[in-house]
Amino acid sequence: MSDQRNVSVRGLTRRFGTNTVLHGLDLELEPGSFTALLGRSGSGKTTLLRTLAGLDPAPAEAAIELPDRVAAVFQEPRLLPWKRIWANVALGLPGADAKARAERALGEVGLARHLEAWPTTLSGGEAQRAALARALVREPRLLLLDEPFAALDALTRIRMHALVLDLWRAHGPTTLIVTHDVDEAVLLADRVLVLDAGRIAADIAVDMPRPRSHGDARFVALRRRLLSELGLEAEVIREAA
Amino acid sequence: MSDTHAIGARRALAPARLREVVRPSNGAGFGLSRYKRFASSIVILLLWQGASMAGLIAPRTLAAPTTIVATAWELILSGELPHNLFVSLGRVAAGLLIGVSSGVTLALIAGLSKRGEEIVDAPMQMLRTLPFLALVPLFILWFGIGEAPKIALVSLGSAFPVYLTLFAGIRGTDPKLMEAGRVFGLDRAGLIRHVVLPGALPSGLVGLRYALGSALLSLVIAEQINATAGIGFLINDARDFLRTDVIVVGLVVYALLGLLADALVRTVERRALAWRPNLIKG
Incomplete structure (x- = not known):
């Protein structure tokens, strides 16, 4: 808990050619909070996440403050197929106890039996759990999740939601999940941001106790509100609900 | 599992x-x-x-299978075949060592840096369009008729397949895996070691297999150049005496060398690429 710095972004503008993806974006994340970032495709969600992950260079005029340890889980597991699962999790870890730490992290995500497995032998859900373990083993103060469950089937996704919440409660990293799934955002996060045209268009606190249920009246109301923030017409929302 | x-x-x-x-x-x-x-x-x-x-095929056209087997046995017992095989293997080994190591080195230089690609790739791509066996006359002028032109030809034949496939493999690295490596704190050396090279290995090994085939082909041609030992010498010498049985034995040995080379790379692949789905065993 030595590094409890906030995540703070001021005036982040990203252009690709003539296309402005992020437009003077400001963002503050409380230490240990769980935030969901919603937005239509092309709204700049992924660009923001990539900037926070250090994958895209931050422009000089933006003021970005990040904790020391940042880890990410992507939509695909992105495990190195030529390394056994434990070695994937231990990738880049310093110290002689890297393997032991990797094994502990894999135990936490329920993959203790698969330490020596090759990534291609895992199911989609298992591979994504290994990717979660690889992020967690670094004890990140900021955990970035880029649509990590989008490619999973519905049942696996429900299990992964519970797992992510468990891990978040146990380790307490500031967590930012990018998703286009409104339900996922409301189920997981304390706060939902809607990104539109490179700006944060809505910032909504989710004040509901966990575990949350889709049937809850507050859930339904919030879901409807977020869908309309995302620009869906009222009748489409009724039909979807 | x-x-x-x-x-x-x-x-x-x-x-x-x-x-x-x-x-x-x-x-x-x-x-x-x-x-x-x-x-x-x-x-x-x-x-x-x-x-x-029945006398329908004259021995000077093609010896009978039983004669060929008997001749092979004699050649083995007399030490003639082992000796010449040893000489040929020595040429292949020396040529491969030079060819594969220079192919790998050049592929690493061109694959891992932009400047390296600018310097190395264009000449390599130009040279590879040249049928390298056509260089034999030039090699004889440069290296004479001893071992040097033979080894040089094998080297040349094996360097290009390794270079081309390994270079393509390095450049074909999945950028998503590179990003993951970067997020998890790998520096450039770490990325090369953990992501780029293991990812390029499968195509590099395909190149090695081609290289072995090409090396063998080069050997056959090279051993036509005034050899005084080696399987090619055995065949040429037999031609002068109309010994079709010895010629066929030499051809069989070449074929076996090809099979052996392939089996060798397959073994290396099974060990080095154990992670590939089709190689994983229960």
Whole structure:
């Protein structure tokens, strides 16, 4: 808990050619909070996440403050197929106890039996759990999740939601999940941001106790509100609900 | 990993084509199908033998299979075949060592840096369009007729396949895996070691297989250049004495060398690429 710095972004503008993806974006994340970032495709969600992950260079005029340890889980597991699962999790870890730490992290995500497995032998859900373990083993103060469950089937996704919440409660990293799934955002996060045209268009606190249920009246109301923030017409929302 | 779940996932990942190749090995009809596969070859051999014995094929055209086997046995016992084989293997080994190591080195230089690519790749791409066997006259002028032009030809033949495939493999690294490596704190050296090189290894090994084939081809041509030992010498010498039996023995040895080379790379692949779905065992 030595590094409890906030995540703070001021005036982040990203252009690709003539296309402005992020437009003077400001963002503050409380230490240990769980935030969901919603937005239509092309709204700049992924660009923001990539900037926070250090994958895209931050422009000089933006003021970005990040904790020391940042880890990410992507939509695909992105495990190195030529390394056994434990070695994937231990990738880049310093110290002689890297393997032991990797094994502990894999135990936490329920993959203790698969330490020596090759990534291609895992199911989609298992591979994504290994990717979660690889992020967690670094004890990140900021955990970035880029649509990590989008490619999973519905049942696996429900299990992964519970797992992510468990891990978040146990380790307490500031967590930012990018998703286009409104339900996922409301189920997981304390706060939902809607990104539109490179700006944060809505910032909504989710004040509901966990575990949350889709049937809850507050859930339904919030879901409807977020869908309309995302620009869906009222009748489409009724039909979807 | 013996649990059914992992096996199920693995099955799903293995391409159907591979499964079909694997299936006969535990199917009941394997013995029969193998027998059928060789039946026509055996018939041809028998016809050949019969024609030779009936005098339809003159020994100076083609020796009888039994004569060839007997000659092979004699050549082995007299030490002539082992000696010449040893010389040929030495040439292949020396040529491969030079060719593969320079191919790998050049591929690393060109693959891992932009400047390296600018310097190395264009000349390599130009040179590879040249049928390297056409360089024999030039090599004789440069290196004389001793061992040097033979080894140089084998080196040249094996360097290009390794260079081309390894370079392509390095450049074909999945950028998503590179990003993951960067997020998890790998520096440039770490990325090369953990992401780029293991990812390029499969295509590099394909290149190695081509290189071995190419090296063998180079050997055959090289040994036509005034050799005083080696399988090629054995064949050329036999030609002067109309010994078709010895020529065929030499050809068989070349073929066996090809098979051996392929088996060698397959073994390396099984060890180095154990992570690939079609190589994972239960």
